[in-house]
Amino acid sequence: MAKQVRSHGSATNSKMMRRSIQKWAILFLVPTLASFVIGFVYPFCKGVYLSLCKFTTTEDATFIGFGNYVKAFQDASFVHAFWYTALFAVVSVVLINLFAFLIAYALTQGIRGSNIFRTAFFMPNLIGGIVLGYIWSMIFNGILSRYNTNILMETKYGFWGLIILMCWQQVGYMMIIYIAGLQAVPEDMLEAAKIDGASRAQTLFRVIIPNVMSSITVCLFLTLTNGFKLFDQNLALTAGQPYVFKEGGTVVKTTEMLALNIYSTFYGQNVHARGTAQAKAVLFFILVAGISLIQLRATRRKEVQQ
Amino acid sequence: MKKKLVSVLLCAAMTAGLVAGCGGKAGDTSKGDAKGSVYWLNFKPEADEGLQTLAKEYTEETGVDVKVVTAASGTYSSTLTAEMAKSEAPTLFVVGNQGGVATWKDYCYDLKDTAVYKELTTDDFTLYDESGKACSIGYCYETFGIIVNKTLLDKAGYKTEDIKDFASLKKVADDIHARAGELGFDAFTSSGMDDSSSWRFSGHLANLPLYYEEQADKWTGCPAEIKGTYLDNYKNIWDLYTTDSAVDKTTLATGGYDAEGEFLNGQAVFYQNGSWEYENLSKKYGDDELQMIPIYTGVDGEENQGLCSGTENCWAVNAKASEEDIKATLDFMNWLVTSEKGTTFMAEKFGEIPYKKAAENKNVFFRDAKALMEAGKYSVDWAFNYTPNVDEWRAGVVAALNNYDAGGSWDDVVTAFVDGWATQYKAANE
Numbered sequence: 001m002a003k004q005v006r007s008h009g010s011a012t013n014s015k016m017m018r019r020s021i022q023k024w025a026i027l028f029l030v031p032t033l034a035s036f037v038i039g040f041v042y043p044f045c046k047g048v049y050l051s052l053c054k055f056t057t058t059e060d061a062t063f064i065g066f067g068n069y070v071k072a073f074q075d076a077s078f079v080h081a082f083w084y085t086a087l088f089a090v091v092s093v094v095l096i097n098l099f100a101f102l103i104a105y106a107l108t109q110g111i112r113g114s115n116i117f118r119t120a121f122f123m124p125n126l127i128g129g130i131v132l133g134y135i136w137s138m139i140f141n142g143i144l145s146r147y148n149t150n151i152l153m154e155t156k157y158g159f160w161g162l163i164i165l166m167c168w169q170q171v172g173y174m175m176i177i178y179i180a181g182l183q184a185v186p187e188d189m190l191e192a193a194k195i196d197g198a199s200r201a202q203t204l205f206r207v208i209i210p211n212v213m214s215s216i217t218v219c220l221f222l223t224l225t226n227g228f229k230l231f232d233q234n235l236a237l238t239a240g241q242p243y244v245f246k247e248g249g250t251v252v253k254t255t256e257m258l259a260l261n262i263y264s265t266f267y268g269q270n271v272h273a274r275g276t277a278q279a280k281a282v283l284f285f286i287l288v289a290g291i292s293l294i295q296l297r298a299t300r301r302k303e304v305q306q
Numbered sequence: 307m308k309k310k311l312v313s314v315l316l317c318a319a320m321t322a323g324l325v326a327g328c329g330g331k332a333g334d335t336s337k338g339d340a341k342g343s344v345y346w347l348n349f350k351p352e353a354d355e356g357l358q359t360l361a362k363e364y365t366e367e368t369g370v371d372v373k374v375v376t377a378a379s380g381t382y383s384s385t386l387t388a389e390m391a392k393s394e395a396p397t398l399f400v401v402g403n404q405g406g407v408a409t410w411k412d413y414c415y416d417l418k419d420t421a422v423y424k425e426l427t428t429d430d431f432t433l434y435d436e437s438g439k440a441c442s443i444g445y446c447y448e449t450f451g452i453i454v455n456k457t458l459l460d461k462a463g464y465k466t467e468d469i470k471d472f473a474s475l476k477k478v479a480d481d482i483h484a485r486a487g488e489l490g491f492d493a494f495t496s497s498g499m500d501d502s503s504s505w506r507f508s509g510h511l512a513n514l515p516l517y518y519e520e521q522a523d524k525w526t527g528c529p530a531e532i533k534g535t536y537l538d539n540y541k542n543i544w545d546l547y548t549t550d551s552a553v554d555k556t557t558l559a560t561g562g563y564d565a566e567g568e569f570l571n572g573q574a575v576f577y578q579n580g581s582w583e584y585e586n587l588s589k590k591y592g593d594d595e596l597q598m599i600p601i602y603t604g605v606d607g608e609e610n611q612g613l614c615s616g617t618e619n620c621w622a623v624n625a626k627a628s629e630e631d632i633k634a635t636l637d638f639m640n641w642l643v644t645s646e647k648g649t650t651f652m653a654e655k656f657g658e659i660p661y662k663k664a665a666e667n668k669n670v671f672f673r674d675a676k677a678l679m680e681a682g683k684y685s686v687d688w689a690f691n692y693t694p695n696v697d698e699w700r701a702g703v704v705a706a707l708n709n710y711d712a713g714g715s716w717d718d719v720v721t722a723f724v725d726g727w728a729t730q731y732k733a734a735n736e
Contacts, residue, residue: 056409057391060626141560152559152705153712241559243705245721250729251702267383268698271409272736 133236342630616688
């Protein structure tokens, strides 16, 4: 019996068998590669090409060069959306990660019922962005109506409203990642710290945080890119209102973020703007990709090899 | 051996998807090729069910394939953009205003002198591009105004005949609003400004100042700039709607109100909307309980004003489709407006159609529109069909009205209306 099994095992490892596996490997890669090419590489390349074109439908484009990019940079609403998004991303990254870490830390201290808490905190993630936007809009307006106003009246209401919404939605998700990280901190290290007489704060900053740095990298990456890419919640909560009407008819949608700005350029305006929207989308990609790469490099360096 | 079998099966399963994806198409297109086929990208969700049945009947009768796809409410523009890029693009689609013509003119087949064009009773709803090509023709038209619950108006001690102009409308509405507690209903339904309702005001109500300016300045096309001459009238009516109503105006921006529901529940006498509401309202109210009256705003001579009749429902035929498909599509359109089955269906689902052989429809609001015309009143056309970058322009007006309702200045509305127009015109015509 034992002999049989061994001979079977050696057959799998034999050179002949391995060679045939290597031959087949390409076939196994094909489905994944195909979906990657169809779902990402092709649309991406086409998107870059379209940003240099004038078009009504994507199949029917005329090449015009870099004019779209010039227009995108000249567009005051795009510039405003950029700074607004950047501010939003910074504030939301800080708050979401702070709360997520604090809650994760509290829930790994062996509190009674921590599983229920974890589930409850995670739940908001299961609700779609549009629905969340409308629900929170009702909540905020329920409160603001006492003061005879609503969320569409002031930029700051829209901004902090969106921050609260995003915290509520994302803290639970990031918390799960932090909990996984916290649970992986070696017990013996914590014990050693205790024996050496480290205070709670010292243990936290000198032992725990360096050890969960990889979780921090992941969470920062997710929250940062989510902050920049935000669309549904922005659309459902304020859709850019309030607007500021400047002299000469320029309209600035004060709570409009980048993704929504691209969308409304594409569909809200005439055909010539579709190329501009496409150019904005390419710039948007470069921005998000660039920022997240910088962030990954910066936080990776601080990670501790266990 | 077993492992190998499993891996072979897995491989087969993965590649099968790809093969199936390519293989499926070849089969189903072969059928209608010789005759051409029709693909209608429909714009009205409420007509979808009827259209699917009708398409089947047409196929049975003539053997020509008709595919009807309906875009979800509010997504027509994006659905059309996506569908037009496909190899089997819609052959029949909707281009409802000048903005649509600017976007889609290259795709519009010249409908002038086609059989279906010759069936039209009026050229009022035909949209032309600047070269004079008939890009789209109306397949039904609509009318809007203030829908009155006559039973309630009667209870309040008034008749629709008492309302002849803005002053008398205001008098009646103010009185009903003042006695709302005792009467148990108010004058106007809520004027909600969320997306499901704001078009009634940034689109339809805004048509009145635009129409009077169009008449005064004799527009022949979309003007690059407008003056906003009649914006004080717009303010009159907006103030009236928002004051003589049960809801607090500061909550309109986000209140999520259901004006139709309020009207159906008998909570208000007046409800600004259009002929398309008839189907829903007639479920509750008899024909003698409903009447549509003109929207008066205090313009000189408005006692002769009728209802606002026009359309955004205009057919365009895809010029880039194959010749057979274009022919099949034109035949189908012709059938819809000439055959008995077609015209009956059109009257039921789309209301009044501007074609010679139109079947009679029972919608009372068209009866009101006709009665007013017969009494010598002028019909108000849909000047808002000129609006450049219509979604963006309206969004600006909505934002400004919201600001005004919350205590902001009316000047913002004027800026959004007038300067917004110039900005959007420039953006649309660069």
